[in-house]
Each structure stands twice: as C-alpha cells, then as structure tokens.
Amino acid sequence: MSHPLVECIPNFSDARRPEVIEQIVSAIKAVPGTTVLDRHSDLDHNRTVVTFVGAPQAVEEAAFQAIAAAAKLIDLNQHEGAHPRIGATDVVPFVPIRDITMVECVEMARRLGKRVGTELGIPVYLYEEAATRPERVNLENIRRGQYEGLKEEILTNPDRQPDFGPAELGSAGATVIGARQPLIAFNVYLTTDDVSIAQKIAKVVRNSSGGLRFVKGMGVLVDGRAQVSMNLTNYRQTSIARVVEMVRREAQRYGVAIHHSELVGLIPQEALVDAAVWYTQLDQFEPAQILEQKLFEAMGKEESASGAGADEPDFIDQLAAATPTPGGGSAAAHTGAAAAALAAMVARLTIGKKKYAAVEADMWKIIEAADELREQLKNGVEEDARAFDAIMEAMRLPKDTETQQAARAAALDQATLHASQIPLGAAEKCLKVMALSLKAAELGNLNAISDAASGFTLARAALDCAAYNVRINLASLGDASPAGALLEKLDELEHNAVELEKKLREVLSERAPGILAKSLL
Numbered sequence: 001m002s003h004p005l006v007e008c009i010p011n012f013s014d015a016r017r018p019e020v021i022e023q024i025v026s027a028i029k030a031v032p033g034t035t036v037l038d039r040h041s042d043l044d045h046n047r048t049v050v051t052f053v054g055a056p057q058a059v060e061e062a063a064f065q066a067i068a069a070a071a072k073l074i075d076l077n078q079h080e081g082a083h084p085r086i087g088a089t090d091v092v093p094f095v096p097i098r099d100i101t102m103v104e105c106v107e108m109a110r111r112l113g114k115r116v117g118t119e120l121g122i123p124v125y126l127y128e129e130a131a132t133r134p135e136r137v138n139l140e141n142i143r144r145g146q147y148e149g150l151k152e153e154i155l156t157n158p159d160r161q162p163d164f165g166p167a168e169l170g171s172a173g174a175t176v177i178g179a180r181q182p183l184i185a186f187n188v189y190l191t192t193d194d195v196s197i198a199q200k201i202a203k204v205v206r207n208s209s210g211g212l213r214f215v216k217g218m219g220v221l222v223d224g225r226a227q228v229s230m231n232l233t234n235y236r237q238t239s240i241a242r243v244v245e246m247v248r249r250e251a252q253r254y255g256v257a258i259h260h261s262e263l264v265g266l267i268p269q270e271a272l273v274d275a276a277v278w279y280t281q282l283d284q285f286e287p288a289q290i291l292e293q294k295l296f297e298a299m300g301k302e303e304s305a306s307g308a309g310a311d312e313p314d315f316i317d318q319l320a321a322a323t324p325t326p327g328g329g330s331a332a333a334h335t336g337a338a339a340a341a342l343a344a345m346v347a348r349l350t351i352g353k354k355k356y357a358a359v360e361a362d363m364w365k366i367i368e369a370a371d372e373l374r375e376q377l378k379n380g381v382e383e384d385a386r387a388f389d390a391i392m393e394a395m396r397l398p399k400d401t402e403t404q405q406a407a408r409a410a411a412l413d414q415a416t417l418h419a420s421q422i423p424l425g426a427a428e429k430c431l432k433v434m435a436l437s438l439k440a441a442e443l444g445n446l447n448a449i450s451d452a453a454s455g456f457t458l459a460r461a462a463l464d465c466a467a468y469n470v471r472i473n474l475a476s477l478g479d480a481s482p483a484g485a486l487l488e489k490l491d492e493l494e495h496n497a498v499e500l501e502k503k504l505r506e507v508l509s510e511r512a513p514g515i516l517a518k519s520l521l
Helices: 018-029 056-073 102-120 146-156 195-205 240-253 269-280 291-306 315-320 328-350 354-395 402-443 446-475 483-511
Strands: 005-008 034-042 047-054 089-098 124-128 175-179 184-190 215-222 225-232 258-264
Touching: 005 056, 018 034, 018 047, 018 056, 034 056, 047 056, 056 089, 056 102, 089 102, 102 124, 102 175, 102 354, 184 195, 184 240, 195 215, 195 225, 195 240, 225 240, 240 258, 240 269, 315 328, 328 354, 328 402, 328 446, 354 402, 402 446, 402 483, 446 483
Parallel strands: 089 175, 124 175
Antiparallel strands: 005 047, 005 089, 034 047, 184 225, 184 258, 215 225
C-alpha cells in the first residue's frame, strides 16, 4: 500500500560556509520520516538548494526546523551573491509526488507560513498555487528589490505586507512559501565571459519578456563564464530540448556556443526521457520500454503482495466488541470528526473554481478550522475511553472503612465529573462543526451541498450523543452541585444547535430544495 509523498526544495542564502549548510541539512535529517535526496551549493550565487521527501507531516516539520536553523545561522545584512534573495531561507516550495493533491500541498504551505510567522517572527509570503493575490503567484514579483528593497518597503507599502508574520524584516529577512508542480532548475553555460550576451539570451528565452512559456531566466557570470540560469516550471509544456535549442540558436547570433549545461537539484525522469526521444527521434517510443521502469513496477507488485496482512482492528470493530470502551462518548467524538472532515472536503472542492473565487478566503478558513476540530475530536475518542476507565478504577478502590469509603466516593465523583466534561467538550466542538458545515452549504460548491448537509447532520447527531453521555454521568454524581453549570451549558449548546438547523433548512430550500423532504420545505 502506497503512502502520500511530498517533495520540498528549500533554497538557503548561503553556500560559502559548508558548516552552516551542514547544520541546516542536519535539522532536516533529524525529523523522522524524511529523506534528503540532494543538495546543490553554488558559490557565485551564494545559495544552496536542498531536496528532501517524506510523508506530508514529516516534511512540513522538517521545513520548519530548517527555516529556524537558517534564521539563526544566516544574516542577510552580511550576505552577497549573484542570485536574487529576500531571506535566509529564501523560498520553500512543496511539490506533490504521490497520493497527495496540490490543494493539500497548499494547505501545508499555509500552515507552515502561519507557524513561521508566529513562532519565528519571520514575514512569510505565499506564492505559486498558494498565492493569496494574483500578483504574488510569480516569485519574481515578491522578490522585487531583494532584501534591501523589501526591508524599506514592507514598513510603508501596503502591497508589500506579508501573508503571515510581522511587517518588518530582521536579519533572517522574509521567506516565500508555496506549492507548485515539479520545476527544473537548469543552467546553460556559454563559451564567453560576456555576461551581457547571457542576459540578452535570457530575455529572449523567458516567458515574461515574450519568450517560451513556462520558462524563467536571467543572465549571470558564474566561474568566469556567462550563464543563462533558468527555471522550467512546466517541462511537459516546454521541454528541455526546446529550451536548449533556443539558447543554442540565440547564442549563434553573438558568435558563441553552448559550453555545457547543469541541473540544480533533481529532475523528473520523464523530462530526460522527453529530451532523449526528441534528440534521437524515437517517434515510436513507449515509456514501458524503459528497463528500470519495468523493474520497479515488478518490484512494487511483489512488495505489495508480500506486505498484505491483517490490519489493526478499526474503530467500528472496536465499538462492536463486548467491552465497555469505546462507547457512546467515543462514538460521538468519532462521528463529529467525520462531520468535520466533510465540511473540509466541501471547502476543498470549492477552492480553485472560478465560479467561487469570491468565497475562496472563506473556504480556507473552513478548512483550517475544520481540520483543527477534526484532530481534536479524533483525540476525543481516546479521551472519552480513558475517562470511563478512570471511573472504573475509582470503583475498584477499597471501601472497607469509612475513611476508604469517603476517599472512594470523592475519587468516583471526581472521575465522573471529568467523564462528563469530556463529552461536553465534544458537544461544543460539534456545534462549531455544524456552523462550519452551514457555511459550506451556504457558500460552497453547489455540487457538494449534500455533503455539507451530511456533515451538518452528523455533527448534530454527534452533539446529541455527547449530550446523552453528559447527562447520564452527571446523574450519577454523589455531589450534584457541579452539575448545574454543566447542564446549563449543555442546554445552551442544544438551543444553538436547533437554531442552526433552522438556518440550514433555509439555505437548502434556497440553493438545493430537491434534497429536502417535502415536510421540511
């Protein structure tokens, strides 16, 4: 069974101090579940690109640790290099590799950006697929003026305000975080030291000045040789072979040629295969003819077959077992988590649709809030079970003497009160999920409105289940004095739930009356 895999390619503004890069890379490697695939340091650019992969959560954490390490080790006030930059960690893109969507990578970028801004005090700009403004899709626009220019503008220009973090630059500068498709960093060296020729060629080649689409480029001097430094942002639409031939043709105009080319970081196999097919004119070529691809496919099937085994019993199986836990309170939390998942799903199905562009900011808020509630409710499944176990432990305390009886009664009341507070907390979270589901039904993708309504209904049912558990626990208290405030809170939650139900019916009868029973219209 395959698992989600994300690639991260952070760029750090240092290459001339290997010990600094080693510490940053060590911070990445220290996070379990990540694998560093490559690092590339360019002394002229004074920039290092690190490529690592792993499970989404691990990659997100490793990126944060790398940014934190770079902030301590790199001072932008002392930095010089040929490559434009605004931060110690200049740019951090997430790239979906396997079993993960671009939207999920955007969510990673947003979470990381918020954390970096809050915990590290570093201004963060979102770019590419994660951009919050059209003008911030392109990295060049965000980097305008570089560190020195941004340091002044961020203080006074509203257009340069970051998406997260403070509106001022420290020695670590700002960091650009985003999500994008696989990018090829590709440099072509010319047989000249005249950097103006490389600059002229870059201007012809890059998309922004009328050249090839999906190509970004600039001319720089590296190792005493003119270099056309490029990023290919969609190699499927604009292939490496096409780029190389255009550079070659333009170079001939100035009486120079291509000396050699280089990759910065890694390249998808498909891109190299496309180039090989183009140059060798293998018009009848099929990817299945690649030996390694056939081999990996065969090995993958063998691993999948050998890895097949009994899974851990899932929650539903545990719920059906003849054991007191998990019980109704855990089921309420589990159902509430499912409801939150549906609210987030509807929001994700809305984002990126032109028809719903005006509500995209609302959808992101739903996603972030629903995902947080989902995690809290998932944790509530175990919390509820542990709370009941604590009651059972209190009941097993000795009761032979009056002192023991008093201690047992106090412990039992304390455990029972706690076991009441856990489902009450779940009920509060379920009410919030109902509100999010209502918002998703009101503003979200109309094609998914039944999912929003389903999430609302599940959350409503989960709230009722949690309420049953609150009341039965409070009824068994020896000292009933704490029960009043909890019951009052529960009554308020149930009243608010009824009001939200009325609003949901109004939204459904307006946007999708066909899904309502006639008695509710």
